[in-house]
Every structure is written in C-alpha cells, then in structure tokens.
Amino acid sequence: MIYKRAFEFAKSMLSQDRFEHSVSTAEYGYELARRYGVDPDRAYLAGLLHDVAREMPPGSLYLQARKQGIILRREERDCPLLLHGKVAAVIVEKEFGIKDKGVLNAIASHVTGRRHWTKLEQIVYLADKVEPTRTYPGAGIVRELLGQGEFERALLEGLRNAITYAAQSKGWIVDTETVVVFNEIAKTQT
Ligand SMILES: [Fe+2]
Ligand SMILES: [Fe+2]
Numbered sequence: 212m213i214y215k216r217a218f219e220f221a222k223s224m225l226s227q228d229r230f231e232h233s234v235s236t237a238e239y240g241y242e243l244a245r246r247y248g249v250d251p252d253r254a255y256l257a258g259l260l261h262d263v264a265r266e267m268p269p270g271s272l273y274l275q276a277r278k279q280g281i282i283l284r285r286e287e288r289d290c291p292l293l294l295h296g297k298v299a300a301v302i303v304e305k306e307f308g309i310k311d312k313g314v315l316n317a318i319a320s321h322v323t324g325r326r327h328w329t330k331l332e333q334i335v336y337l338a339d340k341v342e343p344t345r346t347y348p349g350a351g352i353v354r355e356l357l358g359q360g361e362f363e364r365a366l367l368e369g370l371r372n373a374i375t376y377a378a379q380s381k382g383w384i385v386d387t388e389t390v391v392v393f394n395e396i397a398k399t400q401t
Contacts, residue, residue: 213256221262240254257317261299262339269290281294299318349371367396
C-alpha cells in the first residue's frame with residue numbers, strides 16, 4: 212500500500228525529528244483538506260513525502276536539480292536548499308511512480324509557494340509551516356485562523372512569517388516567488 216511505503220521511505224530518508232514533522236504535516240494537512248474541501252488522501256501523501264530531500268547536502272540538491280533538467284532560478288542557484296521540494300517531487304515520481312501532478316506540485320511548491328497554485332498546494336504549504344509541533348511565534352495565530360475558517364488570512368500570515376523568518380535568518384535569502392505570492396493575496400485583502 213502506497214501510504215505504508217511512503218511512510219517507510221520518509222523514515223529512511225530523514226532524521227527522527229524531521230520524520231515526525233513529516234507525519235505531523237501529513238496528519239494536519241489531512242484535517243485541513245477535509246475542512247476546506249480538498250481530497251485529504253492527496254494532502255496526506257504530499258505531507259508525508261514533502262521533505263524527503265531536505266537532508267541532502269546543498270551541493271547534491273544542486274547537482275540533482277541540474278541532472279533532472281530543473282530550470283534553476285537565481286535564488287535556487289544561490290541557496291540550493293530552496294530546491295529540496297522540487298528535487299523531492301522528482302524522487303517521489305521515480306521512486307513511487309506517483310503520477311498525480313497535483314501531489315507532485317504540492318511537494319515541489321511547499322518551500323516557496325508558487326504563482327497560480329492550487330488549494331491542495333496551499334494546504335500542504337500551510338500544514339508544513341504550522342503543523343502542531345511548530346512552536347515559533349506566529350504559528351499559533353495561523354492555526355487559529357485556520358480553525359476559524361479564515362483560510363486566505365491564514366495563508367497570508369503563513370507567507371508573512373516565511374518572508375520574515377527568511378529575512379532574519381543567516382544563510383537564508385528571501386525568495387522572490389514567495390514575495391510575489393504574498394503580494395497577490397495581500398492585494399485581495401484590504
Ligand atoms: Fe521543506
Ligand atoms: Fe517540512
């Protein structure tokens with residue numbers, strides 16, 4: 212069964228802490244998907260597998276991405292850790308034969324968000340950022356908004372947190388795709 216294999220695969224690729232984060236992302240994503248009208252099984256699967264490339268060294272991520280024909284953006288060349296979602300999507304497609312483009316896109320876009328992303332992608336993005344083991348300041352507010360049915364506001368806050376965190380962390384850069392996505396949502400909320 213695919214879920215069991217995905218579970219074992221994630222476990223084999225990740226440290227205990229990050230594996231637990233992945234399971235929590237899957238479970239929280241499942242609940243969000245149910246609440247917000249998206250297929251929960253697809254959110255669960257994407258959540259389980261979203262970080263399978265997260266512990267690859269930056270140099271390997273870069274080489275893998277090049278090898279797989281991923282067109283690298285400037286930010287991804289400068290900070291190859293940003294590629295861990297896109298590389299994970301390729302690994303998952305090959306390892307599991309997952310053909311579901313929606314699931315693959317959700318894995319690929321969980322790091323930065325993506326223009327014209329689907330609700331499934333947004334749910335996996337948020338589940339990754341605020342699953343219950345996430346305790347940084349700001350995570351609780353996003354969970355609260357999600358609990359109140361305020362999906363768009365939660366998404367805006369989740370993106371704001373991500374941009375702020377990246378700006379404040381040494382070794383990270385602010386990804387322009389995240390800024391574009393943030394601005395698109397921000398202008399719809401006055
Ligand atoms: Fe990640
Ligand atoms: Fe994650």
